[in-house]
Amino acid sequence: MLKGKSQKELLKLSKRIIQPLLPNYYKGQGGKVVVIGGCEDYTGAPFFSCQAASLIGSDLSHVICEKLASPVIKSYSPDLMVHPYLYELTNPEVSNYFSPSDIEKFTAMRLEDIISKDFKKFDDFIESKILPKVLQLINRGDIFVIGPGFGRDSLMFKSMIKIIEQIKVVNKPMILDADALFLVSLDPTIIQNYEKGILTPNLIEFERIGNKFNLKSILKETNFDKVLEVTSELSKILGGLTIIRKGDIELIVNGDDYLVNDMKGSNRRVGGQGDTLTGCLATFVIWSYHYNEGYWPKEAVSEEPELRNKDSLLLACFAASGVTRLASSKAYKNSGRALQTSVLQSYLGEAYSELFDNEDFVKL
Structure with a gap:
């Protein structure tokens, strides 16, 4: 159904999966997004992701972060709910559970060894101190x-x-980005065959994961067909996961199905832009699930058949990419090289309205 559609046609189709604001809805039905990340050193990324989800239209937006990162993230905005449930080994509270020699040993170990082996002390701490709250x-x-x-x-x-x-046990969709993609590059089985998983790698992150399966390098490849072939192959190897390969274009792939978003964005690269995309993506994706589940009445008469589940998911990814790119373009036009992610996010509402609230779409 989506094959051969123009960018403008895809945007119009995307409007069908945008959840309407109906008066009988109660708080939470528009989407409850949970961003899991943020450590003492990196507090901006989870904030930008969660804030983007909220700005696009999720009803409730949460951040689960490292305990020492929580006060910082809370200070950015009162609009988000921030939960200090995670711990780094350097957190002073951890010394009540681990000896100095344990902390020194685990800190020095390679992550490959950490994730491939069972450590009872880790398991006991996580299952008693972290998981009970996170599971809620x-x-x-x-x-x-x-x-x-x-x-x-x-x-x-x-x-x-x-x-x-x-x-995975509760069978809910998840988007893996940033350090979670590094985990996938070390152990792809953590997400392999989980069809509700979405990966959002940039060129380097994609290369790392592809190397795990000895796929041909496409880091410097300029031929679209070859890039598509390898991206599709990785999606299939991972068991039908959706992959959004970021770059000068966004290539959205699920097996043999794909969409391309080449709307104008910004050549300015700044930390937080990718996090903005994942936040937008979370809201659009959960709306696509709600569309499939019949949260709102479909039109009695439609010129086109109801969207397949896979098509609605691809369109959600396309819509998130489009609104992020347009906001980035608008922000760059205003700020030039001084563009920062906070400025980009201030244009998300305007970009959304231009793409989806009006009949006249942005020039592509």
Whole structure:
């Protein structure tokens, strides 16, 4: 149904999966997004992801972060709910559970060894101190963004694995980005064959994951057909996951199905732009699930058949990419090289309205 559609036609189709604001809805039905990430050193990434989800239209937006990162993230905005449930090994509270020699040993270990081996002390700490609180939000949330600002601390990484496993148990969609993609490059089985998983790698992150399966390098490849071939192959190897390969274009692939978003964005690269995309993506994706589940009445008469589940998901990815790119373009026009992610996010509402609230679409 989507094959051969123009960018403008895809945007028009995307409007069908945007959840309407009906008077009988109660708070939360518009989407409950949970961003899991943020350590002491990296507090901006989870904020930008969660804030973007909220600005696009999710009803409730949560951040689960490292305890020391929580006060910082809370200070950015009162609009988000911030939960200090994670711990790095350097957190002073951890010394009550681990000896100095344990902390020194785990800190020095390679992440490959940390994730491939069982450590009872890690498991006991995570299952007693972290998971009981995190599970409450896993049960309440609709969709999860995992990885922004997570860092590479060994206790945090082990916690990430446990959290991903629990999300798979409740069978809810999740988006893996940033440090979660590094985890996938070390152990793809953590997400392999989970069809509700979405990966959002940039060129380098894609290359790392592809190398794990000995796929041909496309880091410097300019031939679109070859890039598509390898991206499609990786999607199939991973068991039908959706991959958004970021770059000068966004290539959105699920098996043999794909969309391309080449709308004008900004050549300015600044930390937080990718996090903005994942936040927008979370809201659009959960709306696509709600569309499939019949949250609102479909038109009695439609010129086109009802969207397939896979098509609605691809359109959600396309819409998120489009609104992020347009906001980036508008922000760059205003700020030039001084563009920062906070400025980009101030244009998300305007970009959304231009693409989806009007009949006249932006020039592509």
